Amino acid sequence: MRELEKRSNLIMAKILLISANTYVYPYPVYPIGMAAISAALKKNNHTVLQYDCLFPNKSLRETIAEFNPNIVGISVRNIDNEDYLAADNHWSCDVVKNLIREIKSVNNIPVFLGGAGFSVVAEKFLDYANADFGIVGAGEKSVQVLVSNILSGENIKENIFSSQGFDSALEPDIDKNLLQKYMRSGGLLGVLTKRGCAYKCGYCSYPSIDGRKFAAFEVKTIVGYIKKLQQEMGVNEIFFTDSVFNDSCGYACDLCREIISQNVKIKFAAYFNPANVSFEDLKLFKEAGLFAVELGTDAACDTTLNALKKTFKFDDVLKFQSMCDDLRLPCSHFIIFGGPDETYGTIQESLDNIKKINNGVVMVFSGVRVHYNTEIYNRALKEGKLTKDTNLLKPYYYFSDKINISKMNDMILQSFKGNRKRIFPPEKGEEMMRTLRGFGYKGLLWDTLIKF
Ligand code: SF4
Known part of the structure; x- marks a missing residue:
């Protein structure tokens, strides 16, 4: 050496x-x-x-x-x-x-x-x-x-x-010049408050890599780090990149209480699960600086939610959206069509359900990208869609046998026609965001589509 x-x-x-x-x-x-x-x-x-x-x-x-x-x-x-x-x-x-x-x-x-x-x-x-x-x-x-x-x-x-675990006391070594470039280009700085994930969504291998339980950092450590980002780097908006911000253990509530008690004026967005959150919790999060919510909705009717092993029902999604509307919190939903147990019946039911998410932005993907160590990988093996020799380095997408992909995509396009808050195919969203950035907009951008 x-x-x-x-x-x-x-x-x-x-x-x-x-x-x-x-x-x-x-x-x-x-x-x-x-x-x-x-x-x-x-x-x-x-x-x-x-x-x-x-x-x-x-x-x-x-x-x-x-x-x-x-x-x-x-x-x-x-x-x-x-x-x-x-x-x-x-x-x-x-x-x-x-x-x-x-x-x-x-x-x-x-x-x-x-x-x-x-x-x-x-x-x-x-x-x-x-x-x-x-x-x-x-x-x-x-x-x-x-x-x-x-x-x-x-x-x-x-x-x-x-992995041999992580060092919860260690702050990331942020390069100030590089951060300025990201912020000027409309990027957001991610802050992790916990690792791992206690959920078992059918397509996701993250818990098998980063742990099947939430492992949270010290609340005071995170708040101290945020203050430092503000004072030394001029950061006023962040994204909490935890797999799910509103964990059922109440950690997110403790964190937000600490942000409020230390009078830290930060704006943040985060990924949410529509269950395990009350109106009071959401109000507390907003008081602490929550300005937008990205919801891992994943499917838009109970049959396909169940097939993706989501732990909530579509009614929970509607309740969550309604709380966001009451609190004037922009909310977006990521939804996958064409996955396990999808039929023309579930597609129509999902499209009708999405109409009820009146004020939310809905971004739709077609087909489920399959990764190793996931429920959907095992299902695809069992159904003979792929074999143990299939190399998943190259993208492979699971589609239900009960639908024709083009016909499904046409149904989605038809249903979303004329609605700016419905984004499909995903490249339409990329195009829209490029345009908005060209006009100097920064941050999440999808939240600018929502008017209260
Ligand atoms: S998709 Fe998100 S909530 Fe579901 S298992 Fe993966 S990290 Fe957890």
């Missing part, structure tokens, strides 16, 4: 971290995963440089030549955009493969991969991209083990490291 510095008994390395994501729909998302890994490595006295492929200061080749890293880590946010109808599905595997080829052509140094996109299909991604190592799930602790193993020069037996 070249140019390693020794300080006391620690070997220090120069580590280049790269965020590979350049997909900006629905808005540019600051690479918070890379920032978390950077903080963890700096804590162990390594020298870290963060390189963002969306807003690079210079070419990767020049950066490597100047910084001369010993190790490179690449953060992969998504494998693709999960949109069956998109002309370009933003498949990230070739992007990462090309990055690695370029890195190795300058310096043949170890490259490791991590991030949510990598973690859902780790082994296949690693092989495809020709990376040396990978970290699955939260990487703050495992990256220390990986880096010290690389530096020790010993033969590393496993090339994929599973």
